[in-house]
Amino acid sequence: MSTKNKLKIFNDPIYGFITIPNSLIFDLIQHKYFQRLRRISQMGLSYLVYPGAHHTRFHHALGSMHLMQKAVNVLRFKGVALSEDEEIGLLIAILLHDIGHGPFSHAMEHSIVNDISHEEISLRFMEELNTEFNGSLTLAISIFKGEYARKFMCQLISSQLDMDRADYLKRDSFYTGVAEGNINSERLITMLNVVDDALVIEEKGIYSVEKFLVARRFMYWQVYLHKTGLVAEQLLTRVLKRAKELVDKGVNLHCSTALSYFLESETSHQSFTKETLSVFAKLDDYDIVSAMKDWQYHHDFVLSNLCQMIINRDLLKIKLKNKPIDNLALETHCNALVNKHQITKHEADYFVFKGKITNQAYQIKKQKINILLKSGKIKDITKVSDQLNLKALSKPVTKYYICYPKKKL
Incomplete structure (x- = not known):
């Protein structure tokens, strides 16, 4: 029997102390699939624009879970009935909502993996974990897919005012230093309520919602769609496309086994098997950076120049x-x-x-x-x-x- 302390506390720079509510969630966080998120950048190559933006999907997942805990407590206080199983389902669904992201978050979706989104891969991971954890994630999967009977619970995971957005806007604002994106997520959550099985914001929270929407607009123009970050992501996508094109022509490219697997195979929704998922779980930002450090000296004009542009930030x-x-x-x-x-x-x-x-x-x-x-x-x-x-x-x-x-x- 494991002797690990399963009631650990994380010290988060945004919210302070984040507590792990139970042993199941502790075990999910400890799992190699989730630990991989420590090696997946939350904001791709945005650190080429904002040097502080080195936070990961791991940070974001824990922060989103923390906000979900607060949301559950607020709704219960206001008389919304939520069972313990439903609470755990919500926490697991939001904790694992981004587990399917590939290296640098979005680059693979537009280059060497076709016709399958990170949401679909997240679902594949959750289903695999559900088997491993003897069906403990069944309710969480139903909520994540938007199929659970209680609509407001699905809205907490995915809507225009969900716990995902409530965390990433505040977190990305903090790490980039773009103050205009700093929202009061705790205030927004305090104003939550449920009417006719749908999420609503109480009238006194109007200004907080206005600030949230304006902040979202600022963050997209100033950060997520910043022109330097945009061209850097385009270059990264083209690096992977060119690498795949060369491999298809029989050129030998030195890279990790996991990256080599995706360069050598056609990966789509139909061909994304259990084996594919297992290899995907071994792939992270480090594979891509390591490959680019090698490829910048390759004899192929296109591949070498693209890699040099990213490595040296000469875009x-x-x-x-x-x-x-x-x-x-x-x-x-x-x-x-x-x-x-x-x-x-x-x-x-x-x-x-x-x-x-x-x-x-x-x-x-x-x-x-x-x-x-x-x-x-x-x-x-x-x-x-x-x-x-x-x-x-x-x-x-x-x-x-x-x-x-x-x-x-």
Whole structure:
């Protein structure tokens, strides 16, 4: 029998002490699948813009669980019946909601793993753990999938005001130093209630919701969609795509066994087997960084230059515009690169490309943030807020970008 102390306390820089509520959650945190999150960056390559942004998915998962504990206590205090099993289900679901993230959080989803999202991989991990823990995660899985009968519990995991967002906005703001993103998540949680099996925010919490939505908009423009972070993530995706392309042609690339597995195989929703999951569990940021440190000296022009750009933070130039990028501008940069280095257009496309980004702080057509008025009526936040720009925040804003090499490439 294990003699480990299963009532450990984590000292979190955001919330202070976070307690582990029971031995099952302790054992899940101790599991190698969850410990892997210590080696998965929460914000990808954003540390190239904000040097402090080195926190991990491990930090975020524990913080989200802590906020869920607070939410459960608040709702119980307000007379919402929650059984002990339901509480544990909620805590496990939020603890494991990001367990399926790959290296640097999103890079793999757009390069060497196709047609399967990190949410789907998280579910695969949870199902595997459920077998290992004799069905203890069955309720948590039902909540995570949004299938549980009590709708508000599913909203606590995934909605426009869930415990995931309540943690990552505050946490990412802290580690980046972007003060505009600092929300009062505890205040928001204190204002939670349940009406007709749906989450609502009490009227006195309106200003906290307004601050939350404005902060979300700021964080997307200043951090998550920052142009330098954007081009860095695009380069990382292209590194993995080029590596896979070379391996498919029979080129031998030195890298970890886990990374090699995904470069050599076609991984999609259909082919993501139990064996694939086992290999995926061994893959983290260190595999990618280690590979790039080797590949920067590879004889392939594309792979070596892409890796050098990330390793040395000598990135492509990126320009943001309010209108779609003209194809002529793209062709001009592409032709210049082809002529200068005698490479193919296909190879030049790795360095010259365009795209678009969209920021929508509040998706009014999705699950709404409803306010419980003192009169008992329930209205959408945009209908009761006296902030004129809240309706504007519900409209998507799209910007277009073009990336191309600096002169010295």
